Amino acid sequence: MSLIIGRPHISLKNLNVYYGHLQVLKNITLDIPDRQITVIIGPSGCGKTTLLKTLNRLLDSVEGVRVEGRVLVDGEDIYSPGVEVTRIRKKMGLLSQRPQVLPMSIYDNVAYGPRIHGLKNKQQLDQIVERYLRIAGLWDEVKDRLSEPASRLSLGQQQRLCLARGLAVEPEIILGDEPTSALDPQSSQNVEKCLLSLKSQYTVLLVTHILRQARRIADYIVFLYLGEIVEHGPAQEVLNNPRDPRTKAYLSGEIS
Amino acid sequence: MKWRFLEEKIFRAVMIIATSLTALILILIIGTVVVKGFKALKLEMIFRLPQGGYYFGREGGILNSIIGSLQLAGGATILAFFFSLPIVFYLNYFSKSKSIWPTLIRFSLDVLWGVPSIVYGAFGFLLMTWFGWTASLLLGIITLALLEIPIMSRAMDEVLKLVPPDLLEASFSLGATKFETAWKVVIRQALPGILTAILIAFGRAIGDAASVLLTAGYTDNITTSLFQPVASLPLAIFFQLGTPYPEVQQRAYAAAIILTLIILLISYLSRRITRRYAKHLVF
Numbered sequence: 399m400s401l402i403i404g405r406p407h408i409s410l411k412n413l414n415v416y417y418g419h420l421q422v423l424k425n426i427t428l429d430i431p432d433r434q435i436t437v438i439i440g441p442s443g444c445g446k447t448t449l450l451k452t453l454n455r456l457l458d459s460v461e462g463v464r465v466e467g468r469v470l471v472d473g474e475d476i477y478s479p480g481v482e483v484t485r486i487r488k489k490m491g492l493l494s495q496r497p498q499v500l501p502m503s504i505y506d507n508v509a510y511g512p513r514i515h516g517l518k519n520k521q522q523l524d525q526i527v528e529r530y531l532r533i534a535g536l537w538d539e540v541k542d543r544l545s546e547p548a549s550r551l552s553l554g555q556q557q558r559l560c561l562a563r564g565l566a567v568e569p570e571i572i573l574g575d576e577p578t579s580a581l582d583p584q585s586s587q588n589v590e591k592c593l594l595s596l597k598s599q600y601t602v603l604l605v606t607h608i609l610r611q612a613r614r615i616a617d618y619i620v621f622l623y624l625g626e627i628v629e630h631g632p633a634q635e636v637l638n639n640p641r642d643p644r645t646k647a648y649l650s651g652e653i654s
Numbered sequence: 655m656k657w658r659f660l661e662e663k664i665f666r667a668v669m670i671i672a673t674s675l676t677a678l679i680l681i682l683i684i685g686t687v688v689v690k691g692f693k694a695l696k697l698e699m700i701f702r703l704p705q706g707g708y709y710f711g712r713e714g715g716i717l718n719s720i721i722g723s724l725q726l727a728g729g730a731t732i733l734a735f736f737f738s739l740p741i742v743f744y745l746n747y748f749s750k751s752k753s754i755w756p757t758l759i760r761f762s763l764d765v766l767w768g769v770p771s772i773v774y775g776a777f778g779f780l781l782m783t784w785f786g787w788t789a790s791l792l793l794g795i796i797t798l799a800l801l802e803i804p805i806m807s808r809a810m811d812e813v814l815k816l817v818p819p820d821l822l823e824a825s826f827s828l829g830a831t832k833f834e835t836a837w838k839v840v841i842r843q844a845l846p847g848i849l850t851a852i853l854i855a856f857g858r859a860i861g862d863a864a865s866v867l868l869t870a871g872y873t874d875n876i877t878t879s880l881f882q883p884v885a886s887l888p889l890a891i892f893f894q895l896g897t898p899y900p901e902v903q904q905r906a907y908a909a910a911i912i913l914t915l916i917i918l919l920i921s922y923l924s925r926r927i928t929r930r931y932a933k934h935l936v937f
Contacts, residue, residue: 456823461751488829498824501843501934510838511828547934560824567828 407432407571407601408453413467415448415457422448424625426467430618435593435602437612437633440622441653446605449622450573453603454490455483471571488515491564493577493589497556499548500563504540507548507559511567526566534562535592554585561592572596574604578611590615609649613637621645623653684914691907699908704874709894709902716909721876722885723913725791727860730798731806734855737799738807745807746814747822747832747840760811766804771864774801778869792880794870798859806855813847814840821936843935846928853924857917863888887913 406429415423422445430436438446451457452465455476469476476486488511500507508527517523527544531537536558540551548559557577564572574593578586593602594615606612612619616633621642629636629645640646647653698715705714741759749756778797787793817840825835841848863886871883872893887909894906 454827456826459822459826484829484831487827490827492824492827494820494824496820498818498820499936500821500824500839501936503934510825510830514828514830514834514838549934549936563828 405432406430407472408603409468409470411468411470413452413465413469415445415452415466416464417460418462422625423452426627428620428627428630430601430603432601433597433599434617435597435604435615436618436620437616438603438605438620438622439607439609439612439648441648442607444622445625446607446622447575450492450575450603450605453571454487454492454573456487456492458483488567489569490571490573491561491567491569493557493560493564493572493574495576496580497553497560499551499556499559502548503545504548504551504559505544507563508566511563515567527562530562530565531559533565533592533596534558535588536562552585554581554588557581557585557589558592561589565596569600571601571603574602574606576606576608577604578606578608586611621648623648687907687910687914691904691909691911694901694904694908695911699905700912703876708874709897710899716885716887716890716905716912718874718876718885719887719890719909720912720916722791722870722873723860723887723916725877725884726794726798726866726870726886727856729791729795730802730859731852731856733795733799734802734806734859735852737803738810738851738855741803741807742810742814743833743836745811747836760808763804763808763811767808771801771862772867774798775865775868778865782869788881789869789871789883790881791870791877791884794866794884794886795880797865797869798862801862801865802855802859805858806851809851809854810844810848813844813851816847817843818936842931845931846935849924849928853921856920860917861888861913863892867892887916 408430410426410428410430413423413426414421426449438449440446448457451460452469453471453476457463457465465477471486471489474481500510502510505527508530509523512523512526517526528537528541531540536555539555540546540559548556551559557580561572572593578589581589590611593604596602597617604615612633616637618631619633619636620630621628621636621640621644623644629640629642636645637649640649644653696715698713700715700720701717702713702715703717705712708714741763745756745759774797777800778793781787781796782789782793821839821843822835825839830838866886866889870886870889872885872889873883874885877884891906891909891913894902894909897903
């Protein structure tokens with residue numbers, strides 16, 4: 399049973415991705431449900447990150463990459479010629495493995511996105527910075543030192559700052575590439591809590607190799623193995639009653 | 655004793671010898687200049703123009719050369735910067751990955767870096783005769799800028815290569831264009847290195863005699879127009895050393911002290927400025 403409530407937010411149709419002659423993603427067809435947390439699990443090197451980068455076209459800048467097939471976001475093929483890459487990327491906030499703050503103050507990090515998209519009004523910027531720092535659960539910790547360099551924050555705080563920065567451009571989708579892998583347990587929990595509170599308004603797509611994390615937050619699970627989708631479905635179903643022997647093997651720790 | 659430990663000791667000795675020899679030579683050069691020029695170094699030198707009979711050891715100073723050198727090197731550095739920045743943006747962010755141009759351009763810049771400055775001077779001189787210009791501040795600036803561009807752009811190029819790709823991705827993922835990313839993120843992150851590159855180029859230009867010899871001319875006055883000849887410290891040193899009068903030769907060394915101090919001062923100031931921005935760097 400491939401149960402999706404409502405229309406899918408992102409649809410992949412026969413997606414193939416090649417690095418030179420090496421095929422990294424093989425014939426991926428997948429619907430990602432709207433406003434739920436979809437978690438992609440799978441051993442390292444199975445193409446999880448590539449899949450994520452295909453969605454916001456960050457793959458464009460990598461040398462020798464070829465993308466075939468269709469990626470529909472809100473029904474629009476984002477790889478069709480004439481599509482503005484910046485508009486596609488604005489729809490998706492990205493959390494990377496290591497938090498990557500920009501070389502500027504805490505305030506400027508959050509205001510960076512709105513500013514490049516044309517917002518100049520100081521009052522509105524102030525509001526945006528406060529609103530999204532609050533959503534990311536960082537406001538109380540940084541409200542008195544907004545002009546300090548973002549690089550002085552702890553890693554956990556930096557990741558939440560990155561979340562606030564991503565949300566500030568008002569995306570519809572949040573992409574997370576193992577966003578807690580560089581963080582301590584407490585910070586990881588904070589980030590997870592944030593993501594759970596955000597799913598009522600955003601479609602969240604998360605890559606992780608931590609099974610427990612998938613169990614804690616996933617609504618929908620995709621198991622990727624050697625560039626192929628082995629199994630996908632509602633989280634409880636895939637995690638508790640996997641159908642494919644490879645999924646069983648991965649969940650029980652035999653493949654890692 | 656084991657060979658490994660002996661090896662370590664030998665290598666340590668080689669390092670110490672090489673480093674201290676270099677330091678010694680530097681001290682000798684600066685020492686010679688200071689000892690020989692110290693007597694002639696008076697405030698008058700910095701604040702006055704050459705007066706009558708200056709080149710026979712009489713009154714006056716080298717204010718014309720100090721200001722001229724700053725005009726020449728400052729102008730050339732600004733001009734070179736407006737060429738170097740687009741070059742390195744292109745090389746690092748806008749060139750197609752399979753294009754042969756970046757390799758070719760880097761190679762040409764490396765070759766140009768090694769071209770002796772008298773060749774730039776000769777090229778400027780050629781321009782001058784072709785177009786019927788006379789030696790002037792503008793031509794000196796253009797020639798020095800040509801000398802500076804390979805140095806500045808290759809030094810900045812190496813700096814931009816060190817900017818982490820993840821930082822670019824973070825900016826791209828917010829919907830920033832390449833230019834916005836380069837302009838607002840890369841420049842901030844690479845600022846200390848960019849300033850160093852500018853400084854190296856400036857230092858090279860202010861100390862160069864051969865490229866201004868034929869193109870900028872010389873004058874005893876302060877130059878106020880781009881189309882007039884201009885004096886410079888290296889040429890002041892060159893002319894004064896060439897006289898048979900010991901007092902005048904002394905002044906050449908004094909001028910060398912001033913030139914060194916200017917470079918030291920600018921180097922110090924730019925480091926101070928860099929430090930103010932460096933606190934934002936993410937690595």
